[in-house]
Amino acid sequence: MTRPLRVGIAGLGTVGASVIRILERQNEVVAQRGGRPVQVMAISARDKTKDRGFDLSRFSWFDSPVELARSAEVDCVVELVGGADGTALETVQTALSLGKHVVTANKALLAKHGLMLARLAEEKGASLAFEASVAGGIPIIKTLREALPANRISRLYGILNGTCNYILSRMELEGLTFAECLKDAQRLGYAEADPTFDVEGFDTAHKLAILTSLAFGTEIDADAIYVEGISSITPLDLAMAKELGFRIKLLGVAERTKTGIEQRVHPTMVPRTSSIAQVMGVTNAVTIDADAVRELTLIGPGAGGDATASAVVADIADVATGAALPFFGRSIELLERAPRAPMQRHEGGYYIRLTVHDRPGVAAGVATRMAEADISLESILQKRSEIAATQDPHGRSGAPVSLVLITYAATEASIRSALEKISGDGLIAEPPQVIRIERE
Amino acid sequence: MTRPLRVGIAGLGTVGASVIRILERQNEVVAQRGGRPVQVMAISARDKTKDRGFDLSRFSWFDSPVELARSAEVDCVVELVGGADGTALETVQTALSLGKHVVTANKALLAKHGLMLARLAEEKGASLAFEASVAGGIPIIKTLREALPANRISRLYGILNGTCNYILSRMELEGLTFAECLKDAQRLGYAEADPTFDVEGFDTAHKLAILTSLAFGTEIDADAIYVEGISSITPLDLAMAKELGFRIKLLGVAERTKTGIEQRVHPTMVPRTSSIAQVMGVTNAVTIDADAVRELTLIGPGAGGDATASAVVADIADVATGAALPFFGRSIELLERAPRAPMQRHEGGYYIRLTVHDRPGVAAGVATRMAEADISLESILQKRSEIAATQDPHGRSGAPVSLVLITYAATEASIRSALEKISGDGLIAEPPQVIRIERE
Known part of the structure; x- marks a missing residue:
């Protein structure tokens, strides 16, 4: 030697x-x-x-x-x-x-x-x-750099922050609020005293920036990442997700689109039967979509001294x-200097939870605004039943109720514009909750 | 260049x-x-x-x-x-x-x-x-050879044959028999005209032999592998697995035990919430248990020209x-020439489905033989209800009924010896179904 x-x-x-x-x-x-x-x-x-x-x-x-x-x-x-x-x-x-x-x-x-x-x-x-x-x-860097030269990667997404996944997992399994789970995570050492960096998605964004550049052969461009954290997620969203066949995960997503490379970090509805939906607690996971291997998922420890x-x-x-x-x-x-795909041009399904006034014509008014913006609805769910009644303070009759929309693929711009109009119409009692859907 | x-x-x-x-x-x-x-x-x-x-x-x-x-x-x-x-x-x-x-x-x-x-x-x-x-x-060879020098691997298990996983997935999801699914798999090109090599576990064994040697730094020893295929799995087993919180997968398992390296291929009950349980259809997956990374799972296409x-x-x-x-x-x-751990000394949980005569004292007789062999039972399930009645030809009253035992860790030898005595006692009407349990 x-x-x-x-x-x-x-x-x-x-x-x-x-x-x-x-x-x-x-x-x-x-x-x-x-x-x-x-x-x-x-x-x-x-x-x-x-x-x-x-x-x-x-x-x-x-x-x-x-x-x-x-x-x-x-x-x-x-x-x-x-x-x-x-x-x-x-x-x-x-x-x-x-x-x-x-x-x-x-x-x-x-x-x-x-x-x-x-x-x-x-x-x-x-x-x-x-x-x-x-x-x-997880050997994700080695996999991206060495194992996939045969592939053109179209999308990469992952659970890259254990703190967020721990909080979302506990919120879902135990019906707790974000604040309660965060406190527990801090007590157990899974979250920092100032949790902003983790729970608002910045840590995930840093990691995503690195993965994006390897997946697409582009310069690291962390500033281009759209970032949204998990602090606005409620137990009601998690319950609705379950009812609709989804689970909510904070994902970092990088995707090659017509307009360029899209990079985004946000709470995401993923199909409950997907590999990534099974990843609970502090565990991390990354899925790569590519032309030759189709779909490859790596699951493992995202943090910890030994890992x-x-x-x-x-x-x-x-x-x-x-x-x-x-x-x-x-x-x-x-390296390519790929154009940034702006978030407004993101196209995908959306979960939209509106807190609407409980009076005639509201659902029709909402649906009309959506149609005007060329947004097709896959389902509409108005709930005053168990979930809303037990977990939403507004679930009582007469008071505002939850109206949940699942859209087919629509652009971020059209969703935002429709919601602005719905808000202007005085149909909603609270700011809307918007969670993007990521399909396999 | x-x-x-x-x-x-x-x-x-x-x-x-x-x-x-x-x-x-x-x-x-x-x-x-x-x-x-x-x-x-x-x-x-x-x-x-x-x-x-x-x-x-x-x-x-x-x-x-x-x-x-x-x-x-x-x-x-x-x-x-x-x-x-x-x-x-x-x-x-x-x-x-x-x-x-x-x-x-x-x-x-x-x-x-x-x-x-x-x-x-x-x-x-x-x-x-x-x-x-x-x-x-799936870049499993690269992962084992290059990504884990920090680790001592204790166990490796995987779904390594897409044909078997396709058949088991369809049997479970559609309540079909092995023969029906095999026919369909052959029609779709997922199984060969002579399916023996795939469904009886030999293909999985070849792959396991290679992974074992890389995981443990030992000479390839394919002859040491205990091999059992999936042709004996019935819809009733799949239904019972579901009821008990498991899913049945054909796994290749390599494990470092006190007696040496254990290599085995057999239908396996895995916890329904495990990463590997989510892997359906022709997809493959490998999980590595190691001291530094704890658990690492790779999921992806097991076959196909491009993959x-x-x-x-x-x-x-x-x-x-x-x-x-x-x-x-x-x-x-x-390379080490590690001693082979014989299957008789395998230790783990077992699912045992007995077709017993429906008369007083049978369950007691079975339980006694288990106790004599020092086997502790986690649960006993006697079923004449929906599952047995609809899916088991023997589910009708008066005829033999299904008695399912889940054991705590026991040796293969003790299980085999207890079953031999139960058979000798004339308590069972058919050869017992034995499926090993693999915990995360």
């Missing part, structure tokens, strides 16, 4: 600590896979004194990750510092500039600076590996072989 | 023809992925005159695949001839002996001669790639890069 790949690990949280433990435990397998031994030489973290359950003295210690990246005894820097800018960015830039390989789990960094960093890596002939940045232990570390270690082994691919699986020069 | 990888394709059925079309259509992407152009130079098939929808005259024609393998204008032979021996074997041996790379979709060949061929490839420094041999378009060709083309691109791994992801020298 040739000389070992010398690794420096910047950031010793649960993932970093797990990487060190796994590289020890799976020493031989990793060496086999990588074609040479992998040896952790240096580490960097905020607190040197914290007990991490293993002996730090075997490694060179750096107070600064950037200094670790500069160290002559490191060939490959594992960046687990986090954050889109600051130290993480400086560490990765420093390492790549020196021609050192980088393995990172940092989706925020890549969503923002991925293109620039990929260019730097390409110039310097260094690897920039990032399997751990999306969907934890994320599993992806990091796989990347390290790939780097060790020297066969790690360029960031996008192709040279930067060959 | 360096000089092209020159490919020869032996076998021009649906897969071979699709490989040629895809290599044309995805020309640039494959070249990017492989780091150099891929060019089909030569072809071989049984019938030169058959219209395949493209111009054969661009390629050198060989009547014999073995001659194609010898051709100086071919660097990489794609073997799509099929069969465990004969021409396929000779073609692959010839190519590898000359140091040429081989891409194959031939699971029968690999299950029987994989170790020998891998050794030959290793000696000659040639690649032997086989993604298409298991689960069609299988997708895997072949991915392999060709890997061969082109020069980074294709050794067959087992490690040198032959490092």
